[in-house]
Amino acid sequence: MAKKLKKLATDNQLATTIRESTQQIWLAGLGAYAKAQQEGNKVFDALVREGEAIQANTRKMAEDKVQEMATKATGTWDKLEAVFENRVSKALNSLGVPTKADIDALAKRVADLTTEVEKLNGSAPKAAARRPAKVAAAVVEVVAEAAPVAVKRVRAAAKKVKAAPAAEAATDAAA
Numbered sequence: 001m002a003k004k005l006k007k008l009a010t011d012n013q014l015a016t017t018i019r020e021s022t023q024q025i026w027l028a029g030l031g032a033y034a035k036a037q038q039e040g041n042k043v044f045d046a047l048v049r050e051g052e053a054i055q056a057n058t059r060k061m062a063e064d065k066v067q068e069m070a071t072k073a074t075g076t077w078d079k080l081e082a083v084f085e086n087r088v089s090k091a092l093n094s095l096g097v098p099t100k101a102d103i104d105a106l107a108k109r110v111a112d113l114t115t116e117v118e119k120l121n122g123s124a125p126k127a128a129a130r131r132p133a134k135v136a137a138a139v140v141e142v143v144a145e146a147a148p149v150a151v152k153r154v155r156a157a158a159k160k161v162k163a164a165p166a167a168e169a170a171t172d173a174a175a
Helices: 002-095 100-120 125-130 132-146 148-174
Strands: none
Touching: none
């Protein structure tokens, strides 16, 4: 029986040691869980802040690249547009097509000549219509200065206009 008591005491002591160890393991697990929960929130918040910073940096870099590419594309388009305009201008010049400046100069010259014709005819607007040959001759002269290629067509039109005063004179005489 002494052996049984000794064995029971040893078993009892062993059970107590196991219970105490189990209790300590349990408490360590609870402590680790609580610590992880506290630190987990801090770590999670730190990760969120870090992610936001990375996202902001990435967005800024992407916007910078987009701006850089847009600037390059705009520069390329501007160069292409300038080359296109130069080629079209050269082609029009080689065909003898007058420029806007030429047309503006002609329009000013025609307005000046119209004013002079009206002065010569006593400021009567109808008188200018009776003398289309002089106006046509003035237009031929201005066009001859600005666009030599178009002179032949304008002279042909002027010849037709010169024939018109005879028909007008007959109409005026009949009236």
